[in-house]
Amino acid sequence: MNVLLSLFLFTFNFRAPRMTLPSELWMNVFSCVLTVKELAQCRLVCRTWDPIAERAMFNRQLVIKDGRQFADRLCYHLQRKSALIRLIKHIDVNPNEYYEEVSLDRRLLKMIITPDLETISGAGISEADAQFFMDLFLSSGRNFNKIKAIPICHGSEGVFSRLQYVLRGSLETLSVSISSGEPNEFILRHLYEFQKLKSFNLHWFGQTMAIKELENTLQKVQTAHDLWLNAGSVVMDFRNDAQREAWLHSSVQRNTRVDTLRTIVPHQPQDAAFYMKYLTQKYPNLADVSISLRRIANLKAIFPYIDPIQTISSISSAFHESDDLTQIGRLLKSASNSIEILYEPEDLPCTFKASRSKVTNHSEFSLCLASSATHNYIRKLFSSVATSTSNITELTIDLVHCAGKKYKYASPLNLYKTLDYAPHVQKLEFSDRHITFENDSLLPALNDLKNLEFACTKLDTRALSQVGQAAPNLKYLTLASCLVVNERGFYDKISRIVLPGNTLEKVTLRLKEWRWEMLLEDESDNEEYDDFGERIERPEMDELRDINEKLRRKDTTYFHVKTNTAGDQYFLLKPGSPVATFISKENYAQSTERATAFYIECNSLASLSVDLGNICADVRFQSS
Numbered sequence: 096m097n098v099l100l101s102l103f104l105f106t107f108n109f110r111a112p113r114m115t116l117p118s119e120l121w122m123n124v125f126s127c128v129l130t131v132k133e134l135a136q137c138r139l140v141c142r143t144w145d146p147i148a149e150r151a152m153f154n155r156q157l158v159i160k161d162g163r164q165f166a167d168r169l170c171y172h173l174q175r176k177s178a179l180i181r182l183i184k185h186i187d188v189n190p191n192e193y194y195e196e197v198s199l200d201r202r203l204l205k206m207i208i209t210p211d212l213e214t215i216s217g218a219g220i221s222e223a224d225a226q227f228f229m230d231l232f233l234s235s236g237r238n239f240n241k242i243k244a245i246p247i248c249h250g251s252e253g254v255f256s257r258l259q260y261v262l263r264g265s266l267e268t269l270s271v272s273i274s275s276g277e278p279n280e281f282i283l284r285h286l287y288e289f290q291k292l293k294s295f296n297l298h299w300f301g302q303t304m305a306i307k308e309l310e311n312t313l314q315k316v317q318t319a320h321d322l323w324l325n326a327g328s329v330v331m332d333f334r335n336d337a338q339r340e341a342w343l344h345s346s347v348q349r350n351t352r353v354d355t356l357r358t359i360v361p362h363q364p365q366d367a368a369f370y371m372k373y374l375t376q377k378y379p380n381l382a383d384v385s386i387s388l389r390r391i392a393n394l395k396a397i398f399p400y401i402d403p404i405q406t407i408s409s410i411s412s413a414f415h416e417s418d419d420l421t422q423i424g425r426l427l428k429s430a431s432n433s434i435e436i437l438y439e440p441e442d443l444p445c446t447f448k449a450s451r452s453k454v455t456n457h458s459e460f461s462l463c464l465a466s467s468a469t470h471n472y473i474r475k476l477f478s479s480v481a482t483s484t485s486n487i488t489e490l491t492i493d494l495v496h497c498a499g500k501k502y503k504y505a506s507p508l509n510l511y512k513t514l515d516y517a518p519h520v521q522k523l524e525f526s527d528r529h530i531t532f533e534n535d536s537l538l539p540a541l542n543d544l545k546n547l548e549f550a551c552t553k554l555d556t557r558a559l560s561q562v563g564q565a566a567p568n569l570k571y572l573t574l575a576s577c578l579v580v581n582e583r584g585f586y587d588k589i590s591r592i593v594l595p596g597n598t599l600e601k602v603t604l605r606l607k608e609w610r611w612e613m614l615l616e617d618e619s620d621n622e623e624y625d626d627f628g629e630r631i632e633r634p635e636m637d638e639l640r641d642i643n644e645k646l647r648r649k650d651t652t653y654f655h656v657k658t659n660t661a662g663d664q665y666f667l668l669k670p671g672s673p674v675a676t677f678i679s680k681e682n683y684a685q686s687t688e689r690a691t692a693f694y695i696e697c698n699s700l701a702s703l704s705v706d707l708g709n710i711c712a713d714v715r716f717q718s719s
Contacts, residue, residue, distance in 0.1 A: 156185040156216070159203065166200035173206055183207050188217045188224070188246065201227060210237050217246040222254050229258045243267040243291075256282040263288045269319075273299040286315035294321040303328040306373065307342070313377070314348050322378070324358040331366050339369060343376060353378040357385040360393055368396040375400045388412035391423075391447070398426050411448040420447070420462075420472055424479030427451045429458040432480050433489035434517075436473055437463050438496040445472070466496050470508040477516040487517035488543075493526040495551055495639065510558065511536040514565075522546040528638055532557035532582065541566035548573040550607050551639055553580050556591045563594035563697075570600045575607035578642050586645065589687060594697045602695060605706040606646060647708035653683055653692035654714075660699040661716050670709040 159165075173180055186207060208231060220228075225248040232239050242265050248255035252272055259269060260282060269292055271282050295316045306329050316322075333339040356374060360367045367388075375381060383406040388394060391414045401407060407427070414420065424432075427449045442465040451458040460480065462472060481487050492513055510530050514520070518539035523546070532555040544566040549559070556579050563569060572594070579590040592602065654675075656664045665683040666675040678686075686692075695703070703714045 150179070150182055153179045153182040154184070156187055156214075157183055157207070158187045159200075159207075163200070166203045170203050170206060180207060180209060181211050183209070184211060184213045184241075186212070186215055188215055188220060204228075205231065208239075210239055210241065212239070213241050214244045215242065215246060216244065219247045219249045220245075221249055225254045225258050229254070229261055232258075232261050240265050253281075260285060260288075263290075265291060267291055267293040268296075269294070270296040271298070273297070273302055273304070283312055283315075286312065287317070289316075290318055292316060292319040294323070295319040296323040296325065298325040300325065303330050305330045305332045306370070307332060307346075310347055310373075310377075313350070317350070318352065320352050321355040322353050322357070324356070324374075326359040326361070329361050329366065329370055331369060343373060347373065347377050349376070350378055351380050354380050354382045356381055356383070359387045360389065360397060362389045362393075364390070364393050364396040367393040368400070371397040371400040375404075382406060383408055385409040386411075391418045391420075394426065395422055402426075405453050407449075407451045409448060409450055411446065413444045413446050415445070420475045421479040423447060423449055423460065424476050427458050427460070428480045428482070428485045429453075430456045430485055431488040432457070432485060433459045433491075434476065434480065434487055435459075435461040435491040437461070437491075437493045438466055438468070439463060440466060440496045442467050464497075468497075470497075473508055474516075481516050486519040488520060489522045490517055490520050491524045493550075495526050495528055509533075510562070511538060514538055514541065514562075519543045524548040524550060525552075526550045527552050529553045529555075529584070530558050531555050531584075532561065538562065538565040542568055544569055546571045546573075548575060549577045550575040551577065551642065553578045553584065553586075553638070553642070555580060555582065555584070556593065557582060560593045563597050567596055567598075569594070569597045571603070572599060572601070573603040573605070575603075575605050576639070576642055576646065578645060588690070589692045589694055592693065592695045592697075597697045598699050599697045600699075600701045601704065602700065602702075603704040603706075604693070605704070606643060606708060649691060649707050649710050651690060652705075652707075652710050653678075653687050653690055654703070655683060655692065655694045656700060656703065656716065657694075657696045658699050658716070664716065666714070668705060668710050668712050668714075673712045675712060675714045 204227070208228075215228075228245070239262065242262050244267060245258065245262065247270055248258070256271070259266060263285070266289060269286075269289055271286075273283075297312065304326075309324075309329065313322075331339065333342065356378065358374065361370050367390075371386075381404050384401055384404050385408045386397070386401070388397075388410065389412070391412045394410070394412070401410075410427070429451055443463075445465055445468055446463045448461045448463075449459065458480075460476060462476065464472060477487070490513065494508065509527065510525055511533055513525065514523075517523075518541060520541065521543045523544060525548070530549065530552050538561060541562070545568060547562065547566065547569055550573075554574070554577055559579065572592075574592075578586050579592060580586050581591075651667055651669050653667045654665070656666075658664075663680065664677065665680055666677040667686070668675055683692075700716055702716065705712050705714075
């Protein structure tokens with residue numbers, strides 16, 4: 096939308112004649128329009144709005160709905176203006192998921208599917224629709240040599256493979272699924288005929304494929320640069336290691352086109368290592384890989400082969416209590432690292448996901464833990480990532496659901512221990528049921544911390560001040576669905592945010608749309624039962640609901656902002672009004688006897704943003 100805004104400025108500020116801009120440029124502008132408001136703005140500056148906008152709307156992706164009324168109206172319109180049909184190059188045949196019993200309108204499709212069509216997109220088509228497309232392409236007598244992509248078929252692989260084969264001269268994306276019922280030998284035999292492929296997806300879930308057979312298949316794919324091997328099981332049919340190496344050097348055909356690879360690694364470590372050795376030797380120009388591990392132990396086995404690759408977009412696996420997480424950080428860390436820790440409300444399998452880029456020298460780690468998982472996982476990851484040559488620069492920690500379902504023990508990991516592991520953190524988002532003040536705990540110097548967010552918690556005002564003192568360069572503070580409480584853990588009418596040594600630029604008070612939002616909305620989801628039929632208490636859910644209700648119920652709210660640059664400022668925010676009303680000190684003192692208020696103290700403050708349901712406003716401050 097930058098181009099569109101620039102055109103507005105050009106037209107209005109310099110008073111250029113409305114017809115100065117060529118219609119082709121307006122076509123590009125209208126193709127960027129996403130909202131009705133933007134479309135109205137375009138109409139203000141373009142006299143030929145109607146024909147140009149109409150052409151642009153048909154020139155971009157056309158969404159085909161499954162209603163009879165929509166089909167009738169579109170057919171009537173295209174019959175009146177048949178020139179628009181040639182503009183249609185991209186169609187989405189199912190904005191809502193299609194199933195076999197819901198077929199697309201045949202009359203409309205026959206009208207809009209022309210040799211000018213380039214892509215047919217969507218989540219999937221039915222077997223009947225796939226057959227219709229194939230019959231249309233074969234019987235029309237026209238050459239459909241521009242279609243680059245079609246959606247997958249929910250139905251027979253045989254019909255879908257024949258449809259893909261009909262379009263073999265132009266398809267850039269090909270998906271082949273080898274299932275137990277239909278091995279799809281036809282499409283595999285004719286892979287070499289797809290000469291314009293850019294992406295090739297091969298799926299064989301539930302099946303075994305010998306690595307020699309895989310090599311024979313991949314040798315037929317010569318033009319693709321993006322490869323997705325969604326593997327079931329790969330059989331290494333060799334008698335010994337010597338035979339493996341001999342085959343690798345004599346029979347594997349190298350391909351320098353493929354630069355992006357996504358695959359699932361075999362289960363056994365020895366097989367996993369040879370599988371990745373085979374792929375990285377076959378495709379020496381790999382620059383980006385995404386790998387799914389069946390066992391976290393296989394990471395060490397495959398790492399020597401993926402380590403030289405410039406970008407590891409994703410490497411993921413489930414893990415168990417006996418698995419060693421230190422190898423994740425030790426092998427994949429960079430100079431700067433981001434870590435995300437999420438506890439799930441349920442006892443789902445623990446999973447990790449990581450990425451690494453040698454271009455930016457940055458790695459990202461994510462742990463998704465069951466509610467009963469211990470913090471040993473987190474400590475092991477922290478200790479392996481934060482070393483003398485690598486720093487944790489971004490942290491997102493959510494401990495709210497830790498042990499909240501069945502266990503009552505206190506959290507051994509808290510805000511203070513987290514910051515000990517990451518003294519060079521630049522951006523921190525921290526969530527816990529209750530962040531308390533520890534008088535005997537010393538925080539490290541947090542000189543790099545610029546952006547701090549506390550979310551979904553009861554926050555002791557003294558702990559907030561302590562973090563502020565340790566982070567003198569803090570610029571942005573966000574309290575999201577967060578209650579600031581006093582030293583006794585109670586919520587006062589005046590919430591105190593005291594950061595006297597900080598040069599804050601912005602403070603944000605808002606509600607947070609959290610991963611557990613649906614759980615909070617449905618009371619029944621808060622009732623769970625154990626194996627003996629007894630109700631499992633979820634106290635953290637009750638606390639989260641209580642925090643949001645307190646913040647949403649706020650009526651007129653008063654603020655006292657004290658800074659060294661602007662002195663004391665008093666104002667109020669009313670429900671439904673985006674404007675702050677500044678008041679006197681006396682008026683503030685009288686009003687806060689019966690109303691809620693915020694007291695904010697810092698060295699300087701440029702702006703305050705409030706979005707608490709009823710109260711929504713942005714307030715900017717000027718130095719006195």
